[in-house]
Amino acid sequence: MSDYIFIAGKRDEKRLSSRVLEETIHQHVKRGNRKLEIQAFGQHGIGGRLWESAPDRMDIRIIGHSGQRTGSLGTPNTRIEIMGPASDDIGWLNAGAQIIVHGSASNGAMNGAAQGKVFVGGSIGARGMTMTKRNPRFEPPELWVLGSAGDYFGEFMAGGIAVICGLNAANQEQVLGYRPLVGMVGGKVFVRGEAKTYSDKDAKEVELDDQEWEWLLQGIKTFLKKIEKPKLLEELAVRKDWRLFEAKNPQEKADGPDRKSMSWFREQVWDMELGRGGLIGDLQETEKGTVPVITKGEYRRYIPVWEQGKYISPCQASCPTGIPVQQRWAMVRTDNIDEAISMGLEYSPFPATVCGHLCPSPCMASCTRNLSYMTPINVRLLGQAAQNIKPPKPAKESKKKVAVIGGGPGGISAAWQLTMKGHTATVFEAGQTIGGKISAVIPESRIPADTLNAEIDRIKSYIKDIRLGETIDAEKFAEIKKSHDYVVVAAGAKKPRSLPVKGADRALFANDFLEQAKADKIKPGKKIVIIGAGNVGCDVATEAHRLGAVDITLIDVQKPAAFGKEREDAEKCGAQFRWPLFTKEINAKGVLLEDGETLEANTVVISIGDVPDLSFLGEEIELDRGFVKVDDAGRSSDGKVFAIGDAVGPGLITDAIGAGRRTATVIDQLLNGQAPDMAGLTLAPMIDTQRVSLTYYNPRQDADNLEECGQDCASCGNCRDCGICVSVCPEGAISRQEKEAGFEYVVDESKCIGCGFCKGACPCGIWELIPNTPLM
Structure with missing residues (x-):
């Protein structure tokens, strides 16, 4: 071990991208280092393309989790040893490397290999040894597997030798999996066991003669030594257990009974x-x-269509506020970074606070890069950059007045959008500051104070009439409704749910605890029990830890709903999650469970959600289980009153912001004498992620600044003008043409053969193939 140079796959607790790790390896090789131990965290292509080392011996040992294509394009004299299992495409396009896997390997082992050897100490997945090649000037590629192979083994195998030992195979009759050797035209496969579904049109079983057996026996000895299991020799060295398959020659295929x-x-x-x-x-x-043999023009079976802008990207489709994320990255690519950042204010008054810090980022979770095992484009960077941008100029003043009851995220969003459209929005807030729970209870560990303060100041400079300390009762609500054209109820859910158990009055409610904690007005003690293991409960846990708690337990009657950064932060603080646990009583010792166990605690916090207090609305507005009942436009049973956010139902902060924007749009239409156009608020359908292909597109794994993110965004649903379709078209049928407003890619039908390469290679999913109209 001491003669190996250690290379960590992380730096400052952050995973290195595959590209950076590969560059680090190449730097060591250029310096003459020939023995490297790599601690991998899923990085791809480790150990491949080490041409700098030729003709020296190169040894690489991989610990941890190697990613796809380990040893791809591996070179002669390179030895790669993986101390555990291997991911897809081990030895892909291998050109001479020797690769040892001490566990199993997944799909595509030795796919397209021309030289080299791969030794697998377990089983392999589907399509192993497919499309292998053989150059007579060199030794053939070899694949040795101790266990069994997955489906479609040896598909279009054109050379090389595979040895499948079948040890502990789950199905001894299908050691090569389902339908092996389809399209086989060359090479040999030694099998210890049966392969009953092999393609007898392409392959045949031949007698294992003495020369072949001697080669196999010596190879088994070498193989077992490589994977450090020499004691298995006696079990594997039984000649009658082995079978040999070879490809049929063209004459044998042609002389079949169905010829x-x-x-x-x-x-x-x-x-x-x-x-x-x-x-x-x-x-x-x-x-x-x-x-013609290759049909073109009107004889094509399929026609490629450039469907620019027909679908929206998955990131935009999953954003509750509807921000066109893909369009913003397109602006960054064209160096309109300021415009891209400012666009955030068109959709949210809190782009830095919410988009940059608080939102769980469903847009990133839906990024198509996730499908290719890459990190999603970091949209939070755009949000965080919006902290100090100036608000937009409002439209011409309309003299129309809209009251907004509640200065939380949803209410401020509605007031912000109404102000942009030229109407006078008056915000009535019961507290002493706007922002709702963002300002009052969310810990500063989740959002920097300067960011929140900057956005609050910007909102106050834009929305001129914000009235704090306004408690709304039925009489006050009636006055407000009478003096305004419309009212938006965004009162939030401020009334905590309690537990119907003895001693519940001994506990604090989550929001009360967080509000006191944020002001450093509470000391929770060393032990705290939080009843309710959602994200708010996690915030309680992190604040309790900051204030000195060391024994933190979150309990729930079901699997905790907490996720994302909130849960990660709670777990970093040492918080324990326990479920299903049922509270019987809260007493001086802590929480007594129904099974008799007592969870000791200095402080007990109840965090099982909140409900809105809508008593001021009166009976004329219909409620449903304590929430305002609204239609798709957010309109209540009183046509003059709208409701959004937690007053309608629990949801994310971004849900409330999005609802505020939609409701403001509907009110603006009504104030302008128009009927509400809900169709205009409905986004285009989301693009099918299967249409997006990153095969020919090579972005960075971990872009960490705006410019890199803009370049690496695949621009799903909108052409990024990369020209890949032009490059891959085998007939040169696609060309780019300038238009008065932008560009388009067009197809010359006299050249197009309808092959679909353009669709298969497009990283944006713009191209679609449609069936050609039958000739009449």
């Missing part, structure tokens, strides 16, 4: 069906011999 000549096919099938008098012959216009 038909081309002339027979032409006369009995083609002409009978397409000729005059056939089933469809009278419908076609072409004469015999006029259809």
Whole structure:
């Protein structure tokens, strides 16, 4: 171990991208270091393309979790040893490396290999040894597997040798999995066990002669030594257990019982069906011999269509506020960074606070890069950059007045949007500051105070009439409704749910605890029990830890709903999550559970949610289980009153902000004498993520600044003008054309063969293939 140079796959507790790790390895190789131990965290391509080391011996040992394509394009004299299992495409396009895997390997082992050897101490997944090659000037590629192979083994195998030992195979009759050796045209496969579903049209079983057996026996000895299991030799060295398969030669394939000549096919099938008098012959216009071998133009089966802007990106579709994330990154790519940052204020008054820090970022969770095991584009960078941007200029003043009851995220969002549209929005807030729970209870560990303060100041400079300390009762609400054109109820959920157990009055409610903690007005003691293990409960845990608690327990009657950064922060503080636990009593010792266990605590906090206090609305506005009942436009049973956010139902901060924007749009339409256009508020359908292909697109793994993120965004649903479709078109049928407003990619039908390469390679998912209209 001491002669190996250690390379960590993390730096400052952050995982290195595959590209950075590969560059680090190459730097060591260039300096003459020939023995490296890599601590991997899923990075791809480790140990491949080490041309700098030739002709020296290169040893690489991988600990941890190697990613896909380990040893891809591996070079002769390179030895790679993986101390555990291997991911997809081990030895992909191997050109000479020796790779030892001490565990199992997943799909695509030795896919496309031309030289080198791979030794696997377990089993392999599907499509192992597919499309292998053989150059007669070099030794053939070899794959040795101790266990069994997955489905479609040896598909289109064109050379090389595979040895599948079948040790402890789950199905001894299918050691090579389902349908192996389909399309096999070269190479050999030694199998210890059965392969009953192999393609007998392409492969055949041959006798294992003495020379072949001697080669196999010596190879087994070497193989077992490589994977450090020499004691298995006696079990594997039984000649009668082994079978040998080879590819059929062209003559053997042609001489099969079902062989038909081309002339027979032409006369009995083609002409009978397409000729005059056939089933469809009278419908076609072409004469015999006029259809080209590769059809173009009107004879294509499929036509490529450039569907620019027809679908929205997954990130935008998953954003509750509807921010067109993809458009913002397109602006960054064209160096309109300030415009991209400012766009955030068109959709939210809290772009830095919420988008940059508090939002769980469903947009990032839906990023198509996740499908290719890459980190998603970091949208939070755009949000955080918006801290000090100036608000937009409002439209011309309309003299219309809208009251907003509640100065939380939803209410401020509605007031912000109404102000942008030129209307006078008056915010009535019961507290002494706006922002609702963002300002009052969310810990500063989750959002910097200067960020929140900057955005609060910007909001106050924009929305001129904000009235603090305004407690609304039925009489006050009636006055407000009478003096304003419309009212938006965004009162939030400030009334905590309690537990119907003895001693519940001994506990604090979560929001009360957080509000006191934020002001450093509470000392929770060393032990705290939090009843309710959601994200708010996690905030309680992190604040309690900050204030000195060391024994922190969150309990729930079901699997905790906490997720994301809140849960991560709580776990970093040492908080324990326990479920399912049922509270029987809260007493001086702590929490007594129904099973008799007592959880000792200096402080007990109840965090099981909040409900809105809507007593001021009166009976004329219909409620549903304590929430305002609204239609799709956010309108209540009183046509003059709208409701959003937690007053309608629990949700994320971003849900409330998005609802505020939609409701403000509907009110603006009504104030302008228009009927509410809900269709105009509905986004286009989301693009099918299967249309997005990153195969020919090579972004960074971990872009960490705005410029890199803009370049690496695949721009799902909107063409990023990368030109990949032009490059991959085999007929040169696609060209880029300038338009008065932008550009478009067009297809020359006289060249296009409808192959679909453009669709398969497009990182944006713009191209679609549609069936051609039948000739009439």
